[in-house]
Amino acid sequence: MPTTPAPAPPPPPFATARLDALPLQPAYAEEMAAVLADPALYVFTGGEPPGPVALRSRYERQCAGSPDAGERWWNWVLRVREDGSLAGYVQATVRGPRAEIAWVIGTPWQGRGYASEAAKGLAAYLVSAGGVRELVAHIHPDHAASAAVAVAAGLGPTGEWEGGERGWAANVPLPPMP
Template sequence: MCVAVDGAPRSARLDLLPLRVDHAEEMARVLSDPALYVFTGGRPDTPAELRARYGRVLAGSPDPAVSWLNWVLRLRDEGCLTGYVQATISPGAAGPEAEIAWVVGTPWQRRGLAREAARALTGWLDSRGVRTIVAHIHPDHRASASVAQTCGLTPTGHWHDGERRWRREVPEGVPETA
């Protein structure tokens, strides 16, 4: 279930905190395991690289019709950051649509946190009238596919950069759920 606190999504165990540049140091540790990049490519960023990236992200999209939303995941019981979720919202044919992504650091995986965070995010998007939600998932990344399924997304026949597009659309006349 998604409960908004000060406008931000929240779940049973997680606070989704709006991204800040000063999260870079802790997030560099959260995202430091090279195993996190097996399906997406790349390597862990240094704290300086994350600070620069977060500064660019927080400056916002150069397209005024597109919103970039980014939250870090704070596990309340442990008082630490554990990952992030993000959504890019843009105009769509049936209303606003969002492309979402989630990452949970290796030490916190296999605890249902990605599923919980993604559900909080999609519930928050639903409550704001987003009609279509998509995610791109590597075909061998079973954990992410399971998270997407839990959020009501289904795989499509569309591919981008070796990842399958998953999609959920709320039909016209059907109320969004929170």
């Protein structure tokens, strides 16, 4: 009788000055549905706000991990330490030394530097703990706020395009040999 593979282990949490990045769990779906409820969040990415049931289903799939054994799906929700509210998420698809990263901050929490702080924290975590040497993001060319976050995280625009979005990347040098 075939066995179902065990869910992928979640990534460890990490923290920034004001945010706790907590490994994604389906239990966060209801609160995150409220965080992601503003249709303005989808102007550049398409789609529409997910309801709690759809979001829980998505989180269950994400927590199960990639069907590709060589790929890790790492997802965190962002909790604002000051008031305990969830404010958004960061994620990384890690394949070897390369990670594709993304971030979303709910509309009520925008303009406070949380996205830049979270993206910088994610990049630092992936390089120091995840062994990542190349960071990649895809950003709509008209999304100036996301471009500013990418710059804050150390990424720069590339000449590559995917699905109408510009590639942004950073290569992290390997540490010197002892």
